[in-house]
Amino acid sequence: MSSIPSTHAAGHDDHHGHGEHAKYPFLAHHFETPAHQFDSAKLGMWLFLATEVLFFGALFVAYAVLRVRFPEVFSYASHYLDTLMGGVNTCVLILSSLTMAMAVRFAQTDRTQAMLVCLVLTFMGAVGFMVIKYFEYSHKIHEHLVWGKTFYVPPEGELGQAERAELSKAPEPPPATLNPLDPAPAIVPTLAVLPAVEASAIKPASRGPVGLATPREQAQVERLPVPSEDPAFTKPALHLADPAMPANTHLFFAIYYCMTGLHGIHVLAGMVMLAWLIWRGARGHFSSKYFTPVDVGGLYWHIVDLVWIFLFPLFYLIH
Amino acid sequence: MTTIDASRPIDLAARPDNYLTHSRGFLSWALTLDHKRIGVMYLVAVLASFLLGGIFALLLRTELLTPGQTIPGVTADVYNQFFTLHGAIMVFLVIIPSIPGALGNFVLPIMLGAKDVAFPRLNLGSFYLWIAGAIFTLLSLAMGGFDTGWTFYTPYSTTTSTGGVIPVLFGVFILGFSSIFTGMNFIVTVHKLRPPGMTWFRMPLFLWAIYATAIIQVLATPVLAITLMLIVVERLVNIGIFDPSMGGDPVLYQHFFWFYSHPAVYIMILPAMGIISELISVHAHRHIFGYRFIALSSIAIAIFSFLVWGHHMFTSGQSPLMNTLFSLISFSVAIPSAVKVFNWLTTLYKGNISLTTPMWYALSFLVLFTIGGLTGLHLATLNTDVHLHDTYFVVAHFHYVMMGSALIGMIGGMHHWWPKMTGRMYSEKLGTAACFVIFIGFNVTFFTQFYLGSQGMPRRYYDYLPEYQVYHVISTIGSYVMALGFVMTAYCLISSLFSGRKAPANPWGGGSLEWQCTSPPPHDNFATQPSVGDCYDFRSLRWDEKEQGYVVDPALAAEAAKHPLH
Numbered sequence: 009m010s011s012i013p014s015t016h017a018a019g020h021d022d023h024h025g026h027g028e029h030a031k032y033p034f035l036a037h038h039f040e041t042p043a044h045q046f047d048s049a050k051l052g053m054w055l056f057l058a059t060e061v062l063f064f065g066a067l068f069v070a071y072a073v074l075r076v077r078f079p080e081v082f083s084y085a086s087h088y089l090d091t092l093m094g095g096v097n098t099c100v101l102i103l104s105s106l107t108m109a110m111a112v113r114f115a116q117t118d119r120t121q122a123m124l125v126c127l128v129l130t131f132m133g134a135v136g137f138m139v140i141k142y143f144e145y146s147h148k149i150h151e152h153l154v155w156g157k158t159f160y161v162p163p164e165g166e167l168g169q170a171e172r173a174e175l176s177k178a179p180e181p182p183p184a185t186l187n188p189l190d191p192a193p194a195i196v197p198t199l200a201v202l203p204a205v206e207a208s209a210i211k212p213a214s215r216g217p218v219g220l221a222t223p224r225e226q227a228q229v230e231r232l233p234v235p236s237e238d239p240a241f242t243k244p245a246l247h248l249a250d251p252a253m254p255a256n257t258h259l260f261f262a263i264y265y266c267m268t269g270l271h272g273i274h275v276l277a278g279m280v281m282l283a284w285l286i287w288r289g290a291r292g293h294f295s296s297k298y299f300t301p302v303d304v305g306g307l308y309w310h311i312v313d314l315v316w317i318f319l320f321p322l323f324y325l326i327h
Numbered sequence: 328m329t330t331i332d333a334s335r336p337i338d339l340a341a342r343p344d345n346y347l348t349h350s351r352g353f354l355s356w357a358l359t360l361d362h363k364r365i366g367v368m369y370l371v372a373v374l375a376s377f378l379l380g381g382i383f384a385l386l387l388r389t390e391l392l393t394p395g396q397t398i399p400g401v402t403a404d405v406y407n408q409f410f411t412l413h414g415a416i417m418v419f420l421v422i423i424p425s426i427p428g429a430l431g432n433f434v435l436p437i438m439l440g441a442k443d444v445a446f447p448r449l450n451l452g453s454f455y456l457w458i459a460g461a462i463f464t465l466l467s468l469a470m471g472g473f474d475t476g477w478t479f480y481t482p483y484s485t486t487t488s489t490g491g492v493i494p495v496l497f498g499v500f501i502l503g504f505s506s507i508f509t510g511m512n513f514i515v516t517v518h519k520l521r522p523p524g525m526t527w528f529r530m531p532l533f534l535w536a537i538y539a540t541a542i543i544q545v546l547a548t549p550v551l552a553i554t555l556m557l558i559v560v561e562r563l564v565n566i567g568i569f570d571p572s573m574g575g576d577p578v579l580y581q582h583f584f585w586f587y588s589h590p591a592v593y594i595m596i597l598p599a600m601g602i603i604s605e606l607i608s609v610h611a612h613r614h615i616f617g618y619r620f621i622a623l624s625s626i627a628i629a630i631f632s633f634l635v636w637g638h639h640m641f642t643s644g645q646s647p648l649m650n651t652l653f654s655l656i657s658f659s660v661a662i663p664s665a666v667k668v669f670n671w672l673t674t675l676y677k678g679n680i681s682l683t684t685p686m687w688y689a690l691s692f693l694v695l696f697t698i699g700g701l702t703g704l705h706l707a708t709l710n711t712d713v714h715l716h717d718t719y720f721v722v723a724h725f726h727y728v729m730m731g732s733a734l735i736g737m738i739g740g741m742h743h744w745w746p747k748m749t750g751r752m753y754s755e756k757l758g759t760a761a762c763f764v765i766f767i768g769f770n771v772t773f774f775t776q777f778y779l780g781s782q783g784m785p786r787r788y789y790d791y792l793p794e795y796q797v798y799h800v801i802s803t804i805g806s807y808v809m810a811l812g813f814v815m816t817a818y819c820l821i822s823s824l825f826s827g828r829k830a831p832a833n834p835w836g837g838g839s840l841e842w843q844c845t846s847p848p849p850h851d852n853f854a855t856q857p858s859v860g861d862c863y864d865f866r867s868l869r870w871d872e873k874e875q876g877y878v879v880d881p882a883l884a885a886e887a888a889k890h891p892l893h
Contacts, residue, residue, distance in 0.1 A: 037851075038442035038520065048445045048519040055511045055545055063549035066583055070557075070568055073579055156565040156573070256574035262566035266557065 034298045046300050053304035057311050060274075064315055067267050071322065074259050084253065085260035086326035088153055090144060094324040097140050098316065104133025105313040112306045115289075115299035123302070124289050130309065131282040134275055141272055148261070153247065155265050159258035162248055264323055271319060274312045281305050345750065349850040360447035363848060365454050366433030367748060370741070372457065373425045380416035381810065383409050388772075388806040391799045394791050403789040407474035408489070410787060414477030415495065419502045420461055422729055423591060425737045426598035427509050427544070428457065431537045433748060435513060437841040437848060438531050440857050441520035444512045453512070456505035463498030467491030476787065478588070481569040481580045485561045493562055496555045503548045503555075506594070510544030513537055524859035531839045531862050532608075532621050536601020539625035543590045543597075543632055551587035554580065578643055585636035593632040595729055596696075597625055599736025600667055603692050606739055607671045608863050609837040610686035611678030614892060615863045617670035624663035631660045638707055642716050650709055657707035664700055668693065683835065684758030688739025691766045692732055699727025702777065717787075720780025723773045731769055738765075738816065745820060746830030750847040753823035761819055765812030771805025831876025838862040842877075864892055 029035050032042050039045040075082045111126035148154065152163045162168030247253055285305050288294065294302055346363045349355075356364055387409050390397050401409070432450065436443055444450050467473055471490025475483055484492060517530070517538045558580075560566050567573030569580045608615040615621065637645060637653030645653075671693060680686065702724045705711050715721060746752055779798045784791060791799070830846040839862040844852060867884035868877045 036447070038445075038447070044519065048515050051518060052446060052449075052511055052515045055514055059507055059511075059545055059549040062546060063553050066550045066553045066586075069583075070579060073576060074568070077576070078574065156567055259567060259574050262568055266560065266566065266568070270553075 032297060034293070034300075042297060046303070049300045049304055050307075053307050057307060060311055060315075064267070064270065067263070067270065068318070071263050071267065074263055078254070078256055078259060080254040081257050081260050082326050085257050086323065088148070088247065089264075089324045090147075091324045093140055093144050094320050097137050098320045100133050100136045100140070101313045101316050104130045104137075105310055107133065108306045108309045111285075112299070112302050115294045115302040116296055118296045120289065120292065120294065123294065124286065127282060127286045127289060127302075131279060131286065134279045134282065137275055138272065138279075141268070141275075151247075153261055154258075155262040156258060159261060160248065168246075267319055268323070271312070271315050274315070278309050278312050281308060344849055345845065345847040346850050347750070347847050358451070360443070360451055361850065362432050362436050362444050362447065362450060363748075365450055366429050366431075368454055369424060369428035369432060369457070370430075370748075372454075372461070373421055373429055376416055376420040376461065377425075380413055380421055381813065383413035383416065385806060385810055387413060388803040390789070391791075392803050394793055394796060404474065406789045407787075408472040411474050411476050412468070412472070415464065415473075415499070417729075418477050418591070418595075419499050420457075420464065422595045422733050422737075423506055424457055424502070424509070425734070426602065426740065427506075427513065427537060427540060427594075428454070430602070430737070430740050430744060431509075431513065431598065434744060434841055435534060435537055436516065436520070437844065437852050438534055438839050439516065439520060440522040440525055440840050440853065440859060441516060442851055442853070445515035445520055446512050449508050450512055453505045453508040456501050456508070460498045460500075460502035460505060463494050463501060467494035467498065470494055478584060479555070479558060480584075481558065481561070481577045482571070484558055485569065493559055496559050500552050500555050503552045506544050507548045507552075510541035510548075513541040514545065517541075522856055522859065528619065528622070529859055529861065530622075532604035532615065532618065532625075533598075533601035535622040536597045536604070536625045539629040540594050540597045542626075542629050543594050547587045547590035547594075547633070550583060551591075554583040554587070557583075578640070578645075581640050581643055582636070585639045586633075589636040589639065590629075590632040592725075592728070593628055595733040596736075597628060599692070599733045599740075600625065602736045602740035602743070603671060603689050604667075605837070605839070606685045606689040606743055607674050609743075609835050609865075610683050610689065611675050611680045612836055612865050612868075613674055613678035614861075614865070615670070616673040616676075617666070618863065620666050621670050624666045627663040628660065631656065631663070635660060638712075641709060641712050654707055654709050658704065661700065661704060664696075668697060668700075681835070682759070683742075684753070684755055684762055685739050685743040685835070687759050687762040687766075688735055688742060691762060692735050692739065695727050695731030695735060695766075695769065698774075699724060699732055702727065715780060717785055718780035719776040719784045719786055722786045723776035723780060726773045726776075731773070735765075735769075741820075743835065744841070745823070746834045747841055747846050747848065749824060749827075750830050751823045751827030752830050752834060753819050753827055757815060757819040761812050761815035763812075764815060765809055768805050768807070768809030768812050772802050772809060773805070775802045775805065828875070831874050833868070833877040834875075836865055836868050836870075836877040838865055838868070861892060 028041055029037065035042055035045055039048065107126045107129040111123045111130060114120075114123035114126060150163065152158055152161060152168075162172045247257070282305070285302055288301065346361055349361075356368065359365065386398070386401070387406070390401050390406055390409070396402065432444070468491060473487070473489045473491040473495050475487060475489075475492060479492075479496065517534060521530075557566075557568060561569055565573075568575045569577050571577060604615060604621055635653060635657045637649055638657045641650050641654075671689075702720070706715060706721060706724060742753070742758060775798050779795060779802070780786075782795070782798075784795050784798075832845050833842040834846075835842075838860075840853075840857050840859070841848070843857050864887065866887040867879050869880045869883060870876075871878040
């Protein structure tokens with residue numbers, strides 16, 4: 009792009025007029041200087057990030073409401089998530105954020121080749137994240153660790169054999185726990201086989217609110233094994249066969265798939281964006297005089313990263 | 328001290344170029360990046376939707392003429408679809424995009440003194456998102472319609488067997504993003520594209536209102552978007568987050584929905600308030616009273632709008648403490664609203680009022696908004712709300728605010744800027760007559776409903792007890808009168824395109840920048856950067872018979888310059 013003059017335009021010069029438009033091919037007609045255009049684009053992107061925060065915000069609120077209502081579900085079901093895979097994915101995303109930040113810096117300093125390398129590395133990070141995510145999801149779906157009623161259906165084939173055997177022994181659920189509006193619930197017994205107090209994996213507070221439980225009930229609860237605090241606890245291979253599984257455990261997986269799924273869609277969108285940046289970068293569009301798309305694209309990639317930084321501990325690291 | 332440039336060409340035929348004639352052909356419109364053309368396209372699209380929503384309204388009112396079935400074939404289920412469609416179309420396709428999308432797009436950059444909005448391509452994208460959303464909404468009709476009410480309350484919306492629920496949810500989701508991108512565009516435009524001299528407190532009040540609206544659009548709409556997606560997922564794969572039989576919480580849905588939809592009420596009313604500030608000051612030829620108070624009350628309303636959503640849920644099992652707090656904060660919204668109303672009244676006081684069509688709409692707004700606002704206080708009061716909840720009183724209240732205020736403000740603004748947009752003057756007599764017919768029809772329709780509601784007639788009902796019939800008949804007759812008024816308005820405006828007198832640059836005596844450029848404006852708005860002054864200082868303007876509009880009188884300007892207002 010030898011036609012681009014070599015003046016450093018990112019600095020604020022006060023010269024206005026149509027001369028600027030002749031000098032900078034990417035300067036839109038209603039902006040006066042490249043810096044003016046850059047500032048506007050950046051403000052626009054920050055506003056978009058605000059909408060993204062609120063977009064995810066509603067799901068975080070749903071998470072909080074469910075977790076306050078069913079703390080035992082979250083502390084139990086979290087053990088079915090693979091912390092190693094999640095941790096690796098966290099590292100992959102943080103590294104990709106680093107390469108993205110470096111790409112922005114290289115664009116600003118006219119090092120186009122280095123910028124392209126960094127953009128490709130960021131893209132590879134996104135691909136890596138999605139591949140690991142794919143293995144995590146497919147493993148869980150295989151074991152029917154999913155949303156809704158399928159969670160209570162034993163998996164097909166050998167995997168579900170023990171569960172089916174276990175379920176055939178389980179007593180019928182008390183009718184009161186079923187939805188009276190639903191004449192034929194597909195949910196199988198474990199939804200509420202055990203009284204809620206016994207099913208809880210959470211140790212009751214040593215000094216809870218007065219009147220919460222009689223001392224006798226409390227003593228009864230404390231005798232129960234608490235799987236999540238037991239050092240010998242390993243997650244049961246088959247969740248349906250596990251008598252310690254609290255009621256409504258499917259809700260953990262519902263919100264898990266909603267939030268990580270929405271995040272995954274954002275990663276895919278980020279991959280499209282990165283591909284576009286690489287394509288334009290390879291055509292020599294970016295330089296110290298025009299790096300707005302790299303910069304605002306970087307902002308988007310960082311928020312995708314940031315959302316995962318919250319999702320990882322909220323789902324994988326509950327104890 | 329004025330912004331009007333007297334040297335503008337007077338000979339209308341000699342005008343070289345305007346945005347309408349700048350380029351020709353379908354693609355020059357479909358792919359345009361010109362904010363003025365996008366505004367006109369929004370206007371046409373929104374008015375077409377308004378016609379559709381209005382037809383559903385008339386069908387509803389006709390069905391309610393007698394208890395039981397009135398129109399052959401309209402069963403209770405069909406009736407449910409009618410009111411749902413009426414609500415969804417009017418809210419999501421008409422009122423929310425109307426003022427920002429149509430009038431805001433056209434006027435905002437010119438008023439600001441900018442060449443365009445900050446992101447013209449995104450602006451066109453918003454319009455096509457609107458089109459896509461509208462297509463999905465119509466598609467839902469083809470796929471069996473939907474009868475959830477425009478609020479999509481769970482568990483009904485996740486269990487109803489009507490086939491159009493998922494398409495319309497996608498439609499509203501897309502419309503939401505159209506609204507978000509418009510809001511983002513306007514915020515950045517106001518922040519970054521103000522020309523030298525256009526300080527925050529020199530901006531016309533319409534821009535303050537649009538800016539406050541844009542903040543709400545950007546911050547509230549994403550929550551609705553994700554909530555609707557959760558319902559889609561719930562319907563498709565039954566995740567159970569809102570389903571009580573699976574441990575979920577339907578009240579959580581209501582919180583999410585109203586966290587958007589209450590601010591959305593202000594997305595509807597704030598731009599109308601901005602229009603009224605312009606109309607009252609310009610057509611009373613008097614400097615707006617309390618400029619800063621009106622400007623900042625828009626921001627105050629935007630902030631309050633996020634803190635009152637719980638007043639839709641007083642009977643949904645919220646805790647008494649929450650109810651009390653939401654009730655208290657809801658009352659406090661009355662303060663910035665009343666600040667505006669009293670400032671408008673004071674502007675009119677001793678003003679030199681021209682009773683033009685836009686002014687009649689502004690005066691209608693004052694009456695209707697006051698009634699709508701004050702009846703809101705009945706509903707914000709906890710104990711009266713328990714009685715009035717889900718009755719026609721609520722229906723009447725929000726029609727006074729959403730239609731009597733937001734839409735009347737929109738139509739008033741349309742009449743105000745019509746000469747600027749089209750370059751044609753409409754018939755004042757017909758326009759005023761139509762305004763009167765609409766005003767009378769509106770009050771006959773909806774004032775009756777206050778009484779109906781306080782007597783216990785529940786909303787959304789297909790059938791009713793015979794003692795309510797006389798009020799339903801009155802209300803229905805009112806709706807026919809109103810429909811007649813809108814037909815008159817449509818005739819008045821459309822006929823002006825063919826036989827209207829050519830519009831002068833400044834037909835009303837406005838002082839903001841859009842009246843500086845010709846009618847219709849040239850393609851790039853301003854040949855040279857306009858000078859910015861106090862847009863509500865009208866002292867240097869006088870009526871010019873030859874121009875048939877207002878022009879700057881140099882003698883008056885010199886006199887005004889000696890006595891600055893500030």
